[in-house]
Amino acid sequence: MSSIVSTVVNRIEIQAQQKLKELLRACFVNLDEAARAPERRVAWCTSVGPCEILTALGFDVYFPENHGALLGARKLSQHLIPRAVGVGYCAESCSYMTSDIGATLAHASPLREVYGIDGPPKPDVLVYSTNQCREVQDWMSWYGRRDGAPVLGVCPPAHLGEVTRAHIEFVRGQLRHLIEELERRFGLRMDDRRLEEVVDRSSRASALWRQVLDTAQARPSPLTFFDGVIHMAPVILMRGSTAAIDYYVTLLAELEARVRDGVAAVPDERFRVYWEGMPIWPKLRELSTKFFDLATVVAASTYCNSWAFEEYDGGDPLLWMAKTSTEIFINRDEDTKEAFLEEMFRRFSIDGVIFHNARTCPNNTNSRFGMPQRIRERLGLPALVIDGDLSDARFFSAAQTLTNIEAFVEQLEEQAR
């Protein structure tokens, strides 16, 4: 992620960023050491997967989606994806997955240059949750076959409207089974007290992260979506640690001071836009610069809010894990998603919405079934659909998209008159 930090235009530097770079380096060096130490074990986990169980059982946890994002931000994906296509993976399936598999086949990783480690740590076990998509299961399975490591997972019910007690109990049962499998395969014993502590820390980091994002309700906003995609790293990669909590305490204090002092992430902020869908990692700089030049702040996003979970208030930690991981936006039906978005537009005083139609991630794309039109008609909000991709730059036309964004902001101007 620190390479992502260096590629984004950040006109008024957030001071906590330096601390973030150090934290990430320590995190990756620690993972590298864990993979080399015979007495330690590394678990791979999907980004909204059951990492608290893994941490509580003593695994060091690595999140491969981060590597996919890094490959995209470094503009490497399009060169690596053909390697995955060569072993049978479709070029239009998840480009995090195909670029990551391609990188492994090519023995290439930006982790070498960024953190001085050889590459992703070799897994002892791979754990997924299909609460975000089934692709993660296939992704983990490729490494499971390659490394002879077990692939274990949780499959919550998908596309839910109301999340019922029965849904949550069903997922809780799968989490309990996962613990039993890990105990059996690795000769471990879960300490329930420790799991509660890890879940509590995970929840506290998540609550602080939500407060960080909520500072963007201020006008002018002290941060943008393009800052958010950088600073969300600890709430994903270090969930359950005190380091993540400490980091967000520091970041929140800085952003609250910015709000008090009227420090704007985008000076002379004129319009406030919502980003719906995945980031376009290879083009963050161009997009950030364009919005900055148009005095338009991308004030909120579904993506950054994906790790802002409801707080844990004690009790059964597996119930909290089952509930929060089943309730996430990507796992809900269209009506529930629209209701969530409407509330976000209101809370962040949004003037217009940008939908990213990510070619290789239909799962986290919400512009394909009429939602932008419904939002235009029902809420009277301008909505623009951008064609692109999260990691594969071949699916993105910079000239066309930047022109469309200019026209969109002109439309916001017209509307404001």
Ligand code: SF4
């Ligand atoms: S949600 Fe999309 S980007 Fe994330 S792993 Fe699944 S297909 Fe890939």
